[in-house]
Amino acid sequence: xxxxxxxxxxxxxxxxxxxxxxxxxxxxxxxxxxxxxxxxxxxxxxxxxxxxxxxxxxxxxxxxxxxxxxxxxxxxxxxxxxxxxxxxxxxxxxxxxxxxxxxxxxxxxxxxxxxxxxxxxxxxxxxxxxxxxxxxxxxxxxxxxxxxxxxxxxxxxxxxxxxxxx
Amino acid sequence: xxxxxxxxxxxxxxxxxxxxxxxxxxxxxxxxxxxxxxxxxxxxxxxxxxxxxxxxxxxxxxxxxxxxxxxxxxxxxxxxxxxxxxxxxxxxxxxxxxxxxxxxxxxxxxxxxxxxxxxxxxxxxxxxxxxxxxxxxxxxxxxxxxxxxxxxxxxxxxxxxxxxxxxxxxxxxxxxxxxxxxxxxxxxxxxxxxxxxxxxxxxxxxxxxxxxxxxxxxxxxxxxxxxxxxxxxxxxxxxxxxxxxxxxxxxxxxxxxxxxxxxxxxxxxxxxxxxxxxxxxxxxxxxxxxxxxxxxxxxxxxxxxxxxxxxxxxxxxxxxxxxxxxxxxx
Numbered sequence: 480x481x482x483x484x485x486x487x488x489x490x491x492x493x494x495x496x497x498x499x500x501x502x503x504x505x506x507x508x509x510x511x512x513x514x515x516x517x518x519x520x521x522x523x524x525x526x527x528x529x530x531x532x533x534x535x536x537x538x539x540x541x542x543x544x545x546x547x548x549x550x551x552x553x554x555x556x557x558x559x560x561x562x563x564x565x566x567x568x569x570x571x572x573x574x575x576x577x578x579x580x581x582x583x584x585x586x587x588x589x590x591x592x593x594x595x596x597x598x599x600x601x602x603x604x605x606x607x608x609x610x611x612x613x614x615x616x617x618x619x620x621x622x623x624x625x626x627x628x629x630x631x632x633x634x635x636x637x638x639x640x641x642x643x644x645x
Numbered sequence: 646x647x648x649x650x651x652x653x654x655x656x657x658x659x660x661x662x663x664x665x666x667x668x669x670x671x672x673x674x675x676x677x678x679x680x681x682x683x684x685x686x687x688x689x690x691x692x693x694x695x696x697x698x699x700x701x702x703x704x705x706x707x708x709x710x711x712x713x714x715x716x717x718x719x720x721x722x723x724x725x726x727x728x729x730x731x732x733x734x735x736x737x738x739x740x741x742x743x744x745x746x747x748x749x750x751x752x753x754x755x756x757x758x759x760x761x762x763x764x765x766x767x768x769x770x771x772x773x774x775x776x777x778x779x780x781x782x783x784x785x786x787x788x789x790x791x792x793x794x795x796x797x798x799x800x801x802x803x804x805x806x807x808x809x810x811x812x813x814x815x816x817x818x819x820x821x822x823x824x825x826x827x828x829x830x831x832x833x834x835x836x837x838x839x840x841x842x843x844x845x846x847x848x849x850x851x852x853x854x855x856x857x858x859x860x861x862x863x864x865x866x867x868x869x870x871x872x873x874x875x876x877x878x879x880x881x882x883x884x885x886x887x888x889x890x891x892x893x894x895x896x897x898x899x900x901x902x903x904x905x906x907x908x909x910x911x912x913x914x915x916x917x918x919x920x921x922x923x924x925x926x927x928x929x930x931x932x933x934x935x936x937x938x939x940x941x942x943x944x945x946x947x948x949x950x951x952x953x954x955x956x957x958x959x960x961x962x963x964x965x966x967x968x969x970x971x972x973x974x975x
Contacts, residue, residue, distance in 0.1 A: 577966075607965050608797035608801065608948055608964055610796055610797040610840070611841065612843055617845075630933040632933070
């Protein structure tokens with residue numbers, strides 16, 4: 480979770496960067512920063528930070544409920560599941576890119592809910608700029624939840640799978 | 646053995662105008678006359694043509710065109726790349742072999758090269774037609790000390806390397822279709838497939854697969870790709886020495902890679918944009934849920950695609966999308 484210090488730090492970083500806008504979203508909370516700048520070349524980059532999702536942060540910066548788009552239901556669901564689904568490890572994306580559940584469209588997915596994985600099992604591919612990154616489980620256990628859809632764009636640090644380690 | 650043979654080739658190639666006596670070679674390499682003769686026989690197997698005249702000595706007449714570990718190493722001016730070369734006359738896919746070798750601990754700079762691939766691999770296991778002795782089918786194993794999220798930059802880097810070599814050797818200007826296809830006259834001539842094994846913050850290894858059509862005629866290109874693919878020979882109207890091209894690519898790769906490590910991506914970006922395909926033009930972008938038109942503005946400081954949305958005029962950065970580059974502007 481983000482502390483006031485971390486938010487201050489973020490503001491500082493964003494301030495010094497060429498970013499126009501910065502959005503950070505976690506369970507039910509969203510931080511959005513926007514600069515009043517004359518740059519016409521500005522663009523948006525998302526850079527989610529991985530945090531402990533269990534506590535809802537009270538933020539002094541603009542905090543608002545997530546808009547009622549598809550993300551809300553997802554986030555809502557996953558937070559509900561948090562209390563029920565039994566996991567102790569999240570496999571996160573090491574980079575921004577497209578998530579592929581299978582090596583190619585004709586194949587079965589690498590893993591399904593219930594699959595047993597070893598630390599070196601490949602669980603998915605994340606592709607960015609045509610670099611295909613085979614993601615390993617890095618833990619031994621059972622996949623209890625798949626948090627993204629095949630073909631979905633994922634962010635750096637975004638959780639992809641939840642695993643109950645053994 | 647290997648170094649003796651390389652030295653022998655060096656001596657012979659430095660004396661191409663005249664004969665060099667067996668005696669002199671024997672002294673320079675500190676081996677017997679019969680050992681020299683054995684080495685000569687081996688060189689002939691690799692495709693060297695060597696003339697031996699009694700009382701005058703030896704002279705090299707022809708260098709091999711075919712690829713082998715020996716012929717690739719000779720004359721290759723690199724510090725670390727291709728110090729280990731695995732050459733296969735025929736294989737399923739060099740990517741496949743390279744993955745196995747990397748998992749067994751193959752070192753940074755190891756290359757796998759084949760005369761022919763029976764299951765050449767493209768993106769998402771799409772097939773790549775890799776016919777015998779007509780193209781470059783090669784994989785480079787790298788173990789770079791860069792964070793995984795920067796690794797995609799290496800695919801753009803590799804594209805600039807290929808473009809530089811093509812430009813220099815043919816005088817034809819190639820274009821790079823983001824992120825890394827080489828295009829000449831709107832047809833694909835070369836593709837790059839980069840695969841990585843990484844942990845959250847550390848790259849285990851990266852394999853850069855290069856497929857380049859070199860000496861194919863229209864006949865030897867598969868029918869279904871006639872309208873989309875081309876070769877160096879078809880564009881430049883002459884045959885190319887594949888061994889020579891591979892060496893040029895490896896040398897240029899090493900040079901560019903070192904430059905990248907020292908100076909970062911900006912130097913690569915500038916080079917890339919000088920070859921950029923359709924910069925400033927309209928393209929159609931597709932992701933899983935959307936399809937939209939945009940103007941391709943260039944690439945960002947990290948290699949991402951910068952496009953200006955035609956609907957709202959906003960600049961966006963993309964790392965992954967299907968792009969329709971060839972649709973007519975509308």
